[in-house]
Amino acid sequence: MKKVNNPLNEKEFKALISKRKDNLFYLIILIFMTFFLFFSLSQMNINPARVIRGFSTLSDLIKNMFPPDFGQLSRLWPLAIESIQIAILGTVLGIIFSITLSMFAAKNLTPIPGLGVILKGFFAFTRAVPALVWALLFITAVGLGTLPGILALGVNSIGMLGKVFSESFENINKATIEGLNSTGASRMQVFFQGVVPETIPIILSWSLFRFDINIRYSSILGVVGAGGIGWELVRASRMRDYPALLMVILVILVMVYAVEQFTGYARRVVR
Amino acid sequence: MDRNMENNLAQLKKSRRPGQLRLLFAIILVIVAVIWSWAGTGFSIPAIMRGVPRIYNFIIDDLIPPRFDSWQKFLNPTLQTLYMAYVGAIFAIILSLGLGIISANNLISNRLIVYLGRGISSFLRAVPAVAWAVILVAAVGLGPFAGTIAIALGGAGMLGKTYADSLEEIDMGQVEALKAVGASWFQVLTQAVLPQFLPDFFTWSFYRFDLNIRSAAVVGLVGAGGLGFSLDTAIRLFQFREATMGILWIFGLILIVEFITAKSRDKILEGL
């Protein structure tokens, strides 16, 4: 092979191609993450022996689940339906309130500037507190049943949809609003004739997405007593009726899958 | 002139018809669904009317103000929530890397393995984390161990799918070029696939960690440790102001973790 003069000396060449600095950065992160992993494990008292024991009891339990108890189906079916209904009402409630509140939260639409900031804080809070915790609180306030579940999903949905909707309102074309304003349209008219038509694709797709999420939540709201099929999970596990437990899970799976198929179809139609 | 206008109007009507028909159908569907759910759940305006003042009273009388002096009670559970979310994320990431690779149809030529991988991910994903927690509490007992595994399994379902989808989108030309130099499967994986996959990998993994904090905060409600467990205990003991404190802890933890993950994600992505 022909030699070409390497214009750099060895040291310069090494410095040129060295990645040592980058590598050091990632190495430090990696060491820190590994350390924190083992620290967390020890704080939670998780050790290899426990993991091995855990997996053997888990595999025993899974063996005991089979075959699933199909006899439970007639009892579980109405509860699954109830979960779907809770999700529908919670989602609709969330959509109605989040659209309304977003009118006041969006910077470009709000009549009172300070209100927008407060509402966005409210959205952040309702979004961050998990749906199950909301359910727990509503149960304490209004008692067990489907109502606290519906309210919990509604409130949690407001947090997410309110954020998305108010941001999408803020992103619409300024000219649209100004044009309508110049025709002397009222605030409501501007909103329904200008803002809503422009953002309807966003509203629809996020509402459908939220419905997907709410179906998952509504399937487990029952574990705290907020209606639907979730309670059956706790009941079956407390009674150590594992075939029934598996049956509950299967029903949840079918329910979630069926709704996902439906929303997937609806999303394609909307688009 | 008039004729023309009429024609245009007719055309306008026609062009709007299929969209409008669909919209009408959707509205009717939603109304029917609401009525059906309304009847099925026994949801009623009077119940809401009775509920609203009760909720209002509950908030004013029982929840507010939070008992700030009880903050220490939630310190350990908060840390435990963090540990569960973190360890759950690491386990999920490790599991999903394998799952994601075998579920990517451009990396694995055996259709059967790809279907198997995809199937496992969708199963893990479809079972809610809380349901996993119920099963695991039954199997390994109360505490954060059950919660950690539950979070890891739920997370692996999501990451397995998102990793596989990202992997399927990489530029196969680069992969093919390395195959053409005679590189082995593992060499192609780290030298051509990985560099393209890393940005998505970090984005999804950090996002999953954010979600894990939320899951870790609720699995305690079925006995799997962390803040949820303390919150449940406080409410059972009618210590509502303490519960408010616990909720503030959850809120604070989520905000802080989201802030930190956003910062570190940006820092890492920028360095890639």
Added chain:
Amino acid sequence: MKQKDVLIKISDLKKSFPGGTEALKGVSFDVYRGELLVIVGASGAGKSTLLRCINGLSAISSGSIVVDGIEVNGLKGKKLRQLRTDVGMIFQSFNIVNRKRVIDNALHGRLAYYGLRGVLGLYSFEDKKKAFEILARLDLEKQVAKRADQLSGGQKQRVAIARAIMQEPKVLLADEPVASLDPGASSKVLGYLHKICQEEDITAIVSLHQIDYARNYADRIIGLTEGVVTFEGGPEDLDDEAIQELYFNEEEEE
């Protein structure tokens, strides 16, 4: 220079795709050691397919390809990778790893010589120096530490050439290497390719669309039409009539 020593022997090569397309319908020709063979032919004639078969990226349907005494058909695993180290490949869309540095891309050419160390991207200092030298010969010494996605198209293709040369191949296959470049960059890249193959004594098979480039650089030209060899000769034999045959004869149906 031409010692008429056969390096690659292709006999009655046929290739059909699952959809039923017969891309190659019995192709036979020899490639001599040290020559630069240009393959021309209209779009869809089967040029890419032919090159991909030679280094085993596509499995052939029947016939035989012998590269330096080794039958490509049916090679698998380690043997196939062994063959590929002898057969460098350059693509129309460069196919360098965009998120890696230029020098890492050049070093990829050495992967087959490394096992686990290659998985981790750990190369010997000698190989790094060699990569630098080759990049310098392609006038890329200022770019070595840059990330590949910061380069222009012509520079990217030179990096791809460096990667192929790092393999120390016996033969280099280039599939329309300048089709995505502007004329200036095209002749520059072809010039580099031609020069480095001569210096390293590497046999090259280059598929090209541009006839004048083919005439300039080719030692020999092979023309493909719908999967059949319809022209074989020196650059001087590729006259207007032959071009007419190759490119425009079959177009009438369309």
